[in-house]
Amino acid sequence: MAQTWSCSHADWTLLKKESSLMPHKFTLQDMDNKIRTAQYAVRGAVPARAGELQAKLKAGEKLPFDRLVFCNIGNPHAVGQKPITFYRQVAAAVTDPSLLTAGIYPEDVKKRATEYLAATNNAGSGAYTDSSGLLLVRQQVAEFLLRRDGFPSEPKDIYLTTGASEGVKRAISALIKDERCGMLIPRPQYPLYSAALTMVGGRIVYYDMFEEKGWKTTYEELNQAANDAFTDGIKLRAMTVINPGNPVGAVLDREDVVMLINFATEQKLVILADEVYQENVYREGKQFHSFKKVLRELQKDDPVAYKQLRKNRRVDELRPAASSQDTQLISFHSTSKGIIGECGQRGGYMEYVGFSDQVLTQFTKMAATSLSSNTLGQIFVGLMVNPPKPGDPSHELFEKETSAIFQGLTRRALRMTEALNKVPGISSQPIDGAMYAFPSVQLPKKAIEEAKQKEQEPDGLWCLQLLEKTGIVTVPGSGFGQKEGSFHFRTTILPPDELLEEVITKLTTFQEDFMKTYGGGGY
CATH class of the missing domain: 3.90.1150.10 (Aspartate Aminotransferase, domain 1)
Structure with a gap:
């Protein structure tokens, strides 16, 4: 039998009086102040x-x-900027497989599209993928990183994201445990970092990039920022680096990257390396140095520790304090920048370096709350890191x-x-x-x-x-x-x-x- 609810006239009058004190609808003042x-x-x-x-x-x-x-x-x-033909042809064929038999595409386009279709169990771009992304694409990213850096990567450490920005926000959300936690952010910075940190209730700690030094920072500046944070009761958890720089357009030399890694190691900070512009280096004599490559080179200087690293494919064992073997890194890349410039596809990836399988399980759970990133964006990531090779029909164009x-x-x-x-x-x-x-x-x-x-x-x-x-x-x-x-x-x-x-x-x-x-x- 259904229960009924009743109240006296006095109760009803009181209820109406109390409800009149509540806003009629959700207003700006009701919104979380961190977002405002x-x-x-x-x-x-x-x-x-x-x-x-x-x-x-x-x-x-x-x-x-x-x-x-x-x-x-x-x-x-x-x-x-015009789209790159090979990328768009493969994407079109994955979206509409009937084009594969229309006789309009080169053989390498058809081959790549067929591979991506098979990776989705022939569901194409209209179906969810695994939360961490298509295994085929993560394998292609791992192979790209090996070619780029000369050091191995594991697909399990690579997560495909809806642009690099989703990866950044996911990492910041996980790293900031409570309102006492903070991050070092370069100033000038890309405002995604301060906004994402503010929204999760973290503390912003800036370190300055010096214009007169070509938009570089110094160890002294980093150390001062860390000391000021400690004085303010802030527990630093991570440090953001943007290389090449947004908004400043600077490219870090290898010694700059070494200095930043050594500082993060000493302070036991996770490095968030925003490397979405890694292909955009223009000045003669400058080149891109990935944080992953430089970190692995520093770790390789300790042959015993590096041998253990290669064996376990992770760095979660107990080692001496302030050792680069303990350094943790999350790097980000995107289809929005570089030469591909496919902003609307929202393709990106993040690679975790130095994290235990237990921590990665939690990151996988975070990814699962979004089910999966954009499937077509994932395919564009695969195309970006694995373009046509010399001899392929599409290579010349x-x-x-x-x-x-x-x-x-x-x-x-x-x-x-x-x-x-x-x-x-x-x-x-x-x-x-x-x-x-x-x-x-x-x-x-x-x-x-x-x-x-x-x-x-x-x-x-x-x-x-x-x-x-x-x-x-x-x-x-x-x-x-x-x-x-x-x-x-x-x-x-x-x-x-x-x-x-x-x-x-x-x-x-x-x-x-x-x-x-x-x-x-x-x-």
Whole structure:
């Protein structure tokens, strides 16, 4: 028999009175403060205003410009980079297997598509995969890492993710045990790290990258940051490194990587190595050094310990304090950057180094809560790490397309560096890698005072005025963190050559007018 519920008139009156004190609906004030306080400048106030201006242009409204140029985000295809034919052909055949018998694709395309279809039990891109991703793709990533570094990787240590950002957020969520825990984050930084850390209730501890040193840090700076954290009662759990750098475009030399690994080892910190721009190195004499490779080389200096490492394929045994054999690393890569530039596919991977099987089981459980990452994105990861080889039918076209993309990026990195340093009041370090410049802007006192009156960051005011007058969308340096009293903006080098020249011309004219408006003297 169903139970009934009843109350007296007095009870009902009291209940109505109490319920009237509750909000009618969920409001901003009811939201978790950790989410409300997190900031993500890459899609902040300037891009939001750009969206409004875009709508006005589409409605036929007259503005000082006839199009927007989105230099605020590393989104290659959105500014004209063409997709690589081999990747798209394989993806199309996996999505629509009937194309395999249409006689339109080279044999290596059909072979690769058939392999990926078999890996999904012929379900194609429309089915879930294992939580850690397709085994075939993880094997391909492991083989890529062996070729890249000369040291073995295990598919069980590799997890496929929805872009590198999902992997980063997953790692931060696991590492931050409670509100006393914190992470070292470079400043300037990609704001994903501060936002993700804030959302899980962790403590942000910045270490500065020095502009005058080519956006490098020092051991002394790291040590000071760690000491300050200890004084503040923060338990440091990890250290983030972005190489090549976002937003600064710097590429770490091997000695820089060694120093960072040694520091993390001494402090017993997990290294989060954001290496999504590893293919984007432009400056002659510079090269990418992966944290995995350098760590393994340091570990190899101890032959006995390295022999044990090779035997167990993990580093969870007891060893002397501050030994590189104990160092733990999580590295990230993505299909969104590099030469492939397939942001919308949301493909990425993370590799765990130095973690026990028990810990990996917990990471697998975290992955399982999302069932699996995007299946087509996983396949793009496999294509990125295992492109056509010499002799394959698609190789010649693949080399032509990828070489053109890389040469264009290299050309524009040099051109942007040169051009920015000719603009009055603007200076830029060399763009050695990644996809961005992070130039310094000297702002007149009058502009700084106006920004304060409008409750804006001074470089935010500069970026908004640049947008309103030229249609160029950038991101203020304050959104990435910067030395107090300095001002910057981040811009991509992605627009094609002709459009980039338009950006340079408009930016130069704008800056000259800005200095005249606010007075060139007295910074």
